[in-house]
Amino acid sequence: MSAAVSPGMAEYFASNPDLRYILFGGKGGLGKTTLSAATAHWLARRGKRVCVFSTDPQASLSDIFERKIFGQGEVELASNLFAVEIDADRRIAEYQEEIRNKIKDMYKMETIPEEVEDYINSSAAEPAMAESATFDAMVELMTAGKFDYYVFDMMPHGHAIRFLGMADILDQWVEKIVTVRKKAGEYGEAATVMGNKGSLVQEDLVLKELEYIRGRLDFVSTMVRDRKHTAFFYVLVPELMPILDTRKALEMFREFNVTVSGVVVNQVYPKELKDQTDVPGFLKNKISSQQEYVHQIQNEFGGLIRGIVPMLDREPKGLQMISKVADILYGA
Amino acid sequence: MGKKEEPKEPKKQSEVSKAAKGFFYGMALHGMVTYALRLRMHMENLFMLITMGDMLGIPVLPPYYSLRLLPYAVPSLKTWKQTLLRDRDITDSLY
Numbered sequence: 001m002s003a004a005v006s007p008g009m010a011e012y013f014a015s016n017p018d019l020r021y022i023l024f025g026g027k028g029g030l031g032k033t034t035l036s037a038a039t040a041h042w043l044a045r046r047g048k049r050v051c052v053f054s055t056d057p058q059a060s061l062s063d064i065f066e067r068k069i070f071g072q073g074e075v076e077l078a079s080n081l082f083a084v085e086i087d088a089d090r091r092i093a094e095y096q097e098e099i100r101n102k103i104k105d106m107y108k109m110e111t112i113p114e115e116v117e118d119y120i121n122s123s124a125a126e127p128a129m130a131e132s133a134t135f136d137a138m139v140e141l142m143t144a145g146k147f148d149y150y151v152f153d154m155m156p157h158g159h160a161i162r163f164l165g166m167a168d169i170l171d172q173w174v175e176k177i178v179t180v181r182k183k184a185g186e187y188g189e190a191a192t193v194m195g196n197k198g199s200l201v202q203e204d205l206v207l208k209e210l211e212y213i214r215g216r217l218d219f220v221s222t223m224v225r226d227r228k229h230t231a232f233f234y235v236l237v238p239e240l241m242p243i244l245d246t247r248k249a250l251e252m253f254r255e256f257n258v259t260v261s262g263v264v265v266n267q268v269y270p271k272e273l274k275d276q277t278d279v280p281g282f283l284k285n286k287i288s289s290q291q292e293y294v295h296q297i298q299n300e301f302g303g304l305i306r307g308i309v310p311m312l313d314r315e316p317k318g319l320q321m322i323s324k325v326a327d328i329l330y331g332a
Numbered sequence: 333m334g335k336k337e338e339p340k341e342p343k344k345q346s347e348v349s350k351a352a353k354g355f356f357y358g359m360a361l362h363g364m365v366t367y368a369l370r371l372r373m374h375m376e377n378l379f380m381l382i383t384m385g386d387m388l389g390i391p392v393l394p395p396y397y398s399l400r401l402l403p404y405a406v407p408s409l410k411t412w413k414q415t416l417l418r419d420r421d422i423t424d425s426l427y
Contacts, residue, residue: 102403123395132396184375191368206404
């Protein structure tokens with residue numbers, strides 16, 4: 001049912017054979033998860049080992065695949081098809097415990113000093129904490145390199161942009177921190193050489209941690225800009241707000257030097273319905289208004305449209321329905 | 333400073349050389365060492381501020397990453413907070 005669409009999804013994959021990371025962004029509730037799942041399904045069907053990952057805090061891969069995926073690690077759904085849904089809270093709790101143990105180990109402490117404990121606890125309440133934990137899990141999954149393709153169902157766009165912005169800003173910060181740390185080390189060393197004072201035991205360890213943090217951030221900011229290996233699709237529906245949101249997102253991504261590979265128009269009512277006599281006026285109005293917006297989308301994002309997916313008569317749940325969406329999006 | 337560096341020398345002599353070393357150190361190097369240590373302290377404070385800043389309400393590095401650095405900062409936390417909040421410590425004690 002795909003209308004006159006400039007190079008569709010399947011063509012895009014065919015002309016970019018080195019793709020590894022497929023990202024789906026867009027406002028909440030427009031079907032990012034469905035399209036991510038469908039893409040993963042299509043790739044798996046073609047014999048590729050695929051992992052679909054949700055970075056959305058309201059992750060719903062579990063609902064779509066009708067399997068318990070949340071917090072279960074890499075769950076195999078079909079041959080070659082795996083899904084991961086991060087339990088950010090649990091990950092944070094484990095991470096905090098790891099830090100506590102490290103402190104106890106390093107200083108042979110029985111209990112953590114109160115102010116340190118307070119700090120560890122309050123850090124979990126930070127909203128950025130869940131994002132960072134998910135971000136970290138995402139990088140971990142990608143660097144492990146167990147799959148041919150990684151399909152990411154990104155968080156709604158505001159978050160996604162922050163996600164990208166964060167990597168850049170942090171990268172610069174870490175750079176500065178490393179400089180300060182190295183300078184401190186030099187002065188300490190001078191003091192040690194001259195007067196046998198100060199110790200440098202932890203210097204290297206701190207720098208190593210900083211390098212680790214930077215490595216993680218660099219990976220993501222390089223990945224999202226690497227058009228050879230990464231494709232970034234934006235999902236919208238023919239309504240005013242999603243169009244405005246997409247326009248804004250494309251502008252913002254441009255600012256971050258991220259090129260959007262295409263947009264997918266989802267949940268489009270079949271326009272043939274309008275000509276049927278038994279269709280109520282309510283629905284006919286909805287279809288007319290959608291068609292106007294479809295035209296607007298074609299005018300505004302024309303060359304970027306990679307697919308138009310109709311509204312289905314049933315919720316796209318379960319492998320069979322996902323497979324059907326994949327057929328629509330990529331051609332059977 | 334007072335560490336023995338020539339283990340082969342007899343112990344009697346080491347007292348003399350220790351004193352001489354101390355004297356020389358005090359005359360020539362002490363100032364430089366203190367200066368280097370003070371610079372290091374400032375750098376250390378700056379480092380603490382940009383990594384653990386949110387302990388004082390100045391969020392800089394997202395906590396997920398500052399937590400990774402926390403273990404190394406534990407020994408300097410108290411002195412760092414005292415240095416940065418010295419003024420407030422005095423007023424606090426009035427209440």
